[in-house]
Amino acid sequence: MRMILVNGESREHVEIADRGFQYGDGLFETIAVDNGQAVFLGRHLDRLKAGCRRLYIPFPDIELLVYETSTLCQHSSKAVLKLILTRGSGGRGYRQPDVIQPTRVLSLHPFPSFPISILGKFASAYEEQGIAARFCSTRLGLNPALAGIKHLNRLEQVLARAEWSDPVIQEGIMLDMNDHVIEGTMSNLFYVKNDMLFTASLALAGVAGVMRSIIMALSARHNLPVVEHAFSKDELLSADEIFVCNSIIGIWPINKIANTRFPVGSKTRQIQVWLDQFKHEVICGDI
Amino acid sequence: MRMILVNGESREHVEIADRGFQYGDGLFETIAVDNGQAVFLGRHLDRLKAGCRRLYIPFPDIELLVYETSTLCQHSSKAVLKLILTRGSGGRGYRQPDVIQPTRVLSLHPFPSFPISILGKFASAYEEQGIAARFCSTRLGLNPALAGIKHLNRLEQVLARAEWSDPVIQEGIMLDMNDHVIEGTMSNLFYVKNDMLFTASLALAGVAGVMRSIIMALSARHNLPVVEHAFSKDELLSADEIFVCNSIIGIWPINKIANTRFPVGSKTRQIQVWLDQFKHEVICGDI
Numbered sequence: 001m002r003m004i005l006v007n008g009e010s011r012e013h014v015e016i017a018d019r020g021f022q023y024g025d026g027l028f029e030t031i032a033v034d035n036g037q038a039v040f041l042g043r044h045l046d047r048l049k050a051g052c053r054r055l056y057i058p059f060p061d062i063e064l065l066v067y068e069t070s071t072l073c074q075h076s077s078k079a080v081l082k083l084i085l086t087r088g089s090g091g092r093g094y095r096q097p098d099v100i101q102p103t104r105v106l107s108l109h110p111f112p113s114f115p116i117s118i119l120g121k122f123a124s125a126y127e128e129q130g131i132a133a134r135f136c137s138t139r140l141g142l143n144p145a146l147a148g149i150k151h152l153n154r155l156e157q158v159l160a161r162a163e164w165s166d167p168v169i170q171e172g173i174m175l176d177m178n179d180h181v182i183e184g185t186m187s188n189l190f191y192v193k194n195d196m197l198f199t200a201s202l203a204l205a206g207v208a209g210v211m212r213s214i215i216m217a218l219s220a221r222h223n224l225p226v227v228e229h230a231f232s233k234d235e236l237l238s239a240d241e242i243f244v245c246n247s248i249i250g251i252w253p254i255n256k257i258a259n260t261r262f263p264v265g266s267k268t269r270q271i272q273v274w275l276d277q278f279k280h281e282v283i284c285g286d287i
Numbered sequence: 288m289r290m291i292l293v294n295g296e297s298r299e300h301v302e303i304a305d306r307g308f309q310y311g312d313g314l315f316e317t318i319a320v321d322n323g324q325a326v327f328l329g330r331h332l333d334r335l336k337a338g339c340r341r342l343y344i345p346f347p348d349i350e351l352l353v354y355e356t357s358t359l360c361q362h363s364s365k366a367v368l369k370l371i372l373t374r375g376s377g378g379r380g381y382r383q384p385d386v387i388q389p390t391r392v393l394s395l396h397p398f399p400s401f402p403i404s405i406l407g408k409f410a411s412a413y414e415e416q417g418i419a420a421r422f423c424s425t426r427l428g429l430n431p432a433l434a435g436i437k438h439l440n441r442l443e444q445v446l447a448r449a450e451w452s453d454p455v456i457q458e459g460i461m462l463d464m465n466d467h468v469i470e471g472t473m474s475n476l477f478y479v480k481n482d483m484l485f486t487a488s489l490a491l492a493g494v495a496g497v498m499r500s501i502i503m504a505l506s507a508r509h510n511l512p513v514v515e516h517a518f519s520k521d522e523l524l525s526a527d528e529i530f531v532c533n534s535i536i537g538i539w540p541i542n543k544i545a546n547t548r549f550p551v552g553s554k555t556r557q558i559q560v561w562l563d564q565f566k567h568e569v570i571c572g573d574i
Contacts, residue, residue, distance in 0.1 A: 004303050013300035016291050023441035024311025092396045094448035109379045142464050143428030153440035154310035161381035177429050
């Protein structure tokens with residue numbers, strides 16, 4: 001099933017000289033594919049464009065990206081599309097070439113197989129019943145120049161994900177060097193306390209996920225205040241509800257962190273409903 | 288002249304699925320080649336091994352690495368060898384595969400052409416007369432889990448090197464998020480003050496260069512105290528002498544940072560002599 005397009009051509013390889021390989025000098029997007037459509041493609045391309053601006057990588061022709069996405073996804077009922085954009089090939093050394101010709105890599109992967117929802121109205125048991133999480137000891141470094149960007153320098157996440165292999169634990173929660181909770185290894189994190197929604201400020205570390213921005217927009221639309229701030233492990237553990245999110249999993253409630261249990265609460269359920277409705281609107285072309 | 292070996296085979300490409308490309312999940316070494324020999328190869332392989340231990344990447348058979356290095360370098364009088372070692376190919380997602388088969392990439396590049404030394408006894412005019420440097424505004428993030436390692440997550444260096452294009456400036460000096468001076472974009476930095484040698488502590492940020500470790504070993508051998516500590520821009524600017532170093536350039540004195548001038552001092556000259564003698568010893572097989 002795996003298919004890859006490199007600069008529009010079917011290939012499985014990239015040049016050794018590509019700065020994505022040499023330095024992690026690039027960006028990526030991970031996009032759900034549903035019935036041949038790349039879900040929230042416009043938002044993913046907007047974020048890619050914002051990342052390009054911050055890393056001074058020329059953003060490719062958007063029609064081309066949309067065309068290639070459609071070519072790759074059109075016959076796929078359910079899959080994951082990964083889009084990588086690098087600064088292209090260049091000589092040895094950090095200095096970027098005078099003319100940058102970005103490399104774009106679109107690859108299609110099987111959708112992960114999550115346990116099936118018992119009630120049937122959720123996409124997976126994790127969405128329905130929640131997941132167990134742990135705190136990782138690997139910290140996120142602090143760097144405002146890179147914070148928020150979904151770039152290819154992901155060793156911190158690799159090291160954090162290597163901390164556990166227990167299949168019962170679905171996500172690891174990462175703190176930054178200031179002991180602030182930032183996100184999951186592959187997700188953003190929200191918590192509910194006193195009927196308000198909180199998430200980490202990403203000014204110094206973390207990835208500003210597309211699903212995170214959708215949840216914040218939906219909350220604003222429904223008059224649920226969202227506070228972006230810096231918070232500690234203890235503040236998180238005193239939350240009423242916690243959930244993680246990304247473009248592939250949607251919203252997964254957290255029902256347990258280490259030995260602390262959390263209910264799958266009404267606010268989390270409400271936001272899951274808003275997200276479902278929103279997906280339906282977008283797929284039906286209303287927005 | 289460019290030649291590349293990927294896992295021992297002559298190739299110019301690497302798999303898209305390689306974790307080096309996907310996440311910068313790997314390490315590298317940049318090694319001078321002189322008269323068919325990879326200079327200080329043992330020390331480079333030692334550092335690579337130390338990096339492998341910290342990132343949990345299996346270190347390849349050392350005889351194989353030495354053999355491939357020799358194959359690539361033997362007919363080259365002067366060149367740069369780049370050795371990249373990644374965690375190999377793996378599925379989508381940060382979790383590493385159960386069986387890790389690292390990818391090793393050895394590539395040979397032209398030696399950079401530096402201006403010629405006037406007196407003729409130095410390898411370049413930069414070694415002889417020194418270089419102009421600047422302070423970069425891009426900061427190094429803080430992360431003890433990654434500090435010191437020559438890994439493939441190098442976006443900070445790419446952004447820092449993109450800050451200037453003035454050909455008169457040969458190196459950019461990087462500070463960390465705590466306003467401590469750490470290193471150059473492609474080099475380690477030392478300064479001399481009151482006949483003592485100082486360099487940055489790399490506990491939170493920076494790359495522990497092979498040339499840096501050689502200079503520290505040579506200084507110890509010749510009873511010149513070296514202090515690894517945290518220091519500010521102002522402390523650096525009040526130095527008696529400053530130099531940067533790496534495996535390709537050797538030791539370049541800094542004669543100017545922004546508007547502050549520095550002499551090419553006697554301690555720097557002394558260390559250049561020690562390094563020359565040491566290179567000769569190593570190449571002649573005495574050590």
